[in-house]
Amino acid sequence: MKNKEIFTDKKFVTIIATLCCLLWGSAYPAVKSGYILFNISTGDIPSKIVFAGYRFAAAGIILLILAQKYGKNVFKLSKKNISNLLFLGTVQTTLQYIFFYIGIANTTGVKSSIMNSTVTFFSVILAHYIYVNDKLNMQKIVGCIAGFIGVMMVNFSNDLLSFSFSFWGEGFLVIAAFIFSVGAIYGKKLTKSMDVMVVTGYSLFIGGILLILVGALCGGSVHHFTMASSLLLIYLALLSSAAFSLWNLLLKYNKVGPVSIFNFLTPIFGAILSAVFLGENILEYKNIIALILVCLGIWMVNKEKIISYENAVKS
Template identity: 30%
Template sequence: MKKFLFSTTVLAIFACLLWATPFTAIKIGLKYTTPLQFAGIRFLLSGLIILPFIKDLKYKIQESKKRWRFILWVALLQTTFLYGLFYTGISFVPGALAAMLIGAQPLFAAIFAHFMLTNDKMSWKKIFAIILGICGVCIISLGRADFVLTTTIPLGVGILILNNIVGSTGNVIVSRDAKDMPPRVLASFSMIIGGAVLMLISIPIENPSWTTIYPGEYYFSLAWLAMVSAFAITIWFGLLQRPGVKVSNLNTWKFIVPIFGASLSWLILPDEHPDLLSIIGMIVIACSLLFVNYLNRKVVK
């Protein structure tokens, strides 16, 4: 059981490390193309990247036809709606506020797991640990604050809250209903379908160009984002399907995404450097994760 908890922790941290890297690449990509088109191409490529790593692909495709409704539902929730709302919402709010709203996702995951799963009930201790983690995210975000009040902020806040609801629901559904589906199969097929739907939606909404040749940095950022999604989402789906892994506990590891993101900015960007608020926020998040880990080990014992 200790090895199981350790491997789950290591994989969750690795997935969150991958998710902390795309922000610069997203900014580069959006300089050249529209949000929904860019997201659609990204996830379509991610799904295609996974295909060669699926054993007995023809057989898996035949078997998956029996559960096409479930795959379609996951594709819409975890790719089309989730990232469509994400890319749209962040365009209406300042980056710091967006980071805080997205950082609240573990709380939404815990709430939805409480009502949708029988083995993942909230406790006051777990709620305290999650709220502590959210406070840490807020502190880091305030340290990098760029608040400018605009009339579009309420719309952006509503979209990002809906994004949290969609993401949490998708996590619960994968954990509850995908026990018999290999994670690579579910991740690949759902991202191919979800990405294709995003691309189709972008045509009437954004009227994007499909023939323009962009600079090399655009294609490099797109390739990196596609690989990040392919690996991270496959790992996450696999963890959600593991027996004994709770949605609420697993999602608390997403609190380390801003820690990794800030650290990478300090290492890569010349104008970025550590500040007191960010360090305090990281310490608060560390306390939250240690407390959740303590609660998990106590339950196991």
């Protein structure tokens, strides 16, 4: 009961959701920096997958250790629990991040953060077919259209005369966003009967191990462990364990809409941090227009629920 009171408090939800989006936004420049620090070439896809596997397996272990420390029974799992966790880990971690890591390697950090924001619009569309109380209306439809137009805008040149879209780059990021949406809805269902930290920990660990196996079987490997590269890998692992567990806790105690509204911050943080740490140009007209449209779209698809936030929390 105490957890519910804390995680449904409007100010607390705002702070935690913003923190999660900041962490996720920082992942874009961090992953691209990781490729450089670990000397992983652009075309070395198997090694990128192994790199992702190290990150998520470590994140899962961190969460499971913390869950055990706080009295959660990490090892008491039914056959149904195990099969559900295997499915979630395979979808939300392994599949999603195979597409994500390949996609982010083939485009800029700014474009990656904007392209991946389609996760919000996919979530809204999927919710229409899954939840009886979360149907599409005209406002949500307009919001989705604005968001997708914004995503398309970032692929135009600054003079809007040419269009650049790579299936292996931007295309893979859109696929990753769709897979994340599916996994998030399935994960929300699991947290109704299982502890959030346990679900998130196993999802990350299982998915991470599978990523390592897939990458290694395809000839990938990660070497060149220096102080800088090791610290970056640790940061990425902590980022994942903290952001995913906190976000899943918010989803456990709140409706999807009031939490998802904050997703508009992720592309903003991602674009700004990519500009700061990777030296990318965020001030191109197309990027600014794209960010405005994407943020407007995310705001519109959830605006209705924000207005009645207190009722949404109580119901």
